[in-house]
Amino acid sequence: MPMRGFVRMAISQATILRRNVTFWLVSIFIAALSMLVFGALFSPDQQPLRLAVVDEDGSPAAAELVTAFESVDSVELRLGVREPELSALHGGDREAVVVIPQGFEASIATGGSDLEVFYDNSNPTELAYATTTLKAVVDGYNQQVNPMRDPVRMRSEAVDTNSGRYIDFLTPGMVGMTIMFTNLAVGFMMVNWREQGILRRLGVTPLRPGAFIGSQAVSFAAVSIAQVVIILALGRLAFGVEVQGSVVWLALTAVLGVLCMLSIGYVIASFARTVTSFNVVQQLVAFPMLFLGGSYFPVDPSPALAPVVNAVPLTHLNDALREVINHGGGPADLWVSWLVLLTWAGGGFLVSLRLFRWQ
């Protein structure tokens, strides 16, 4: 069978998927809805700005500044010592740390003093909010002390922390979930086409099962990538979720996820004779995977349950996606997840090719 046939098959199948709007739109809709609901629930305006102030001066002027910070409604103030507080910032327990340097009071009278301000870098929206809030306080303080000059200035430093907003956790999980649902659905298509006699129609042509499945994989990968782009665009525009890592590794991770989920879809289709029985099995597979795989909530299993969680391919897909999107990881961090996904894909395709029938 000519190469032209493979290409035409891939194009036609992509066309069929595209025209089945419910198919690709519903998955995106579920992801978007989840993100909007959870993103809105955890919006920064509702959360207090946890501010740690390290007063290394101990003067009345410094104490006044502290009071000024504390008086802001959304600020939850803690007084502390430099190292532990920076540690807490790093661990995601503070949004900002302000260090009032030794000699603060003296410096204000002479030339001016620089406050060291450390911000949590992981969340642009919260960062903007914290910056504005602290600046407002400092400006107010400056007005009081010396309206003509600005004796107190801020030297800011954005710090990479381990904290993340829930939306940052959720978005890669939604990408993983969508890849799963979209590509498991290939099995539905196979069973449906088999029932309709469409596969039989292909079985009397020179088209071989391997080429047929290959062309489907290409078309499903194209649709999945488009969905991934849409979800990440939504995350970026609505919530400032940034892709920290390389697009190349992200694409590779997505494609491996596609192949893995496709192969599971095919295996189920090998055993299901009707679309109803396919749907039943697919639900039984997809929903446990969705929750054990950590798309919505972090899964931290006890040692006894860890093998179960690790046996779920979605776990590895979500881990890899979070590694690339949230932490900017590269092949060194990702190869284990990639290997797991590839193994699932390879095994699944082998099984389904053996069991493949046109009718």
Added chain:
Amino acid sequence: MTAPTLRARPTRAPAGDAVLTVDCLTKRYNGLTAVDAISFEVTTGETFGILGPNGAGKTTTLEMIEGLREPDGGRITLLGLDAVRKRSAVQDRIGVQLQSQALWPELTVEETLRTFAALFRHRAPLERLLARFSLDEKRRSLVKALSGGQKQRLSVAVALVNDPDIVFLDEPTTGLDPQARHDLWDLVQDIRDEGKTVILTTHYMEEAETLCDRVAIMDRGRIEALDTPRNLILDLDFDSTIECAFAAPVDGDRLLALPAVRRLVNNNGSDVLFTSDVSQTLSALTHVTDTRLLNLQVRTATLEDVFISMTGRKLRP
């Protein structure tokens, strides 16, 4: 008196090259023999029919020839190639028409034809196909928006997308209304006129009689007879049937004893007499019993009668 059973007469194919040779073809499922060592030949340019009831093994036979199923025994030589070992090469050059539902609803007519065409080495020109099957205007319509007749035409067009020399039609008019059936028969005639070989299976006797040069009558995995429709009927020891319904059941022996009656079959309360001399039987019939005759149908023998006389059953129960 019982009628002698018709034995299957081996018939040589008409002069010309054999495009398909089937030799002792066998298929078994779960201990049941669906196709029992059948053999036949089809000549180039011929329209060959396999006539039989559901479950006779017609579709399974065709599927083995088309490469959809593997035979358990026997050989198939199609277009000079071993159809089992050289499946892809054979499939590249044959055309197969399946039900008109077996198309993707989401593709347009043109996209459907292009998709199938791309699978073959040789393609018929798209424009010609569209024109010939009157699908020009509908080329950009989605398949799901087509009428039943248009889908059927598209289904046949798909079978011809690689301009094959031999076309297989499996029960092509099952489920179609009479008008659609006749439309399809016209299409088959066109294909014949182009010199293509056509092999079809059916359980409609009129279809076999109208379309086919030769017919193989198949039942329970075996070919019971193979000849032209005319010869099959001439070979019968009767030439007409009389179907009569009486007000009350009449003794079968008395009916069988009527002159020229060869065979008697009972069908849902009607008695069917197979006779070699209609006038003789008819005149005697009116005197055979006092019971009132409610209904009387006389017709010349058809392929269905051939089937009934060979197997004792109807083609379609």
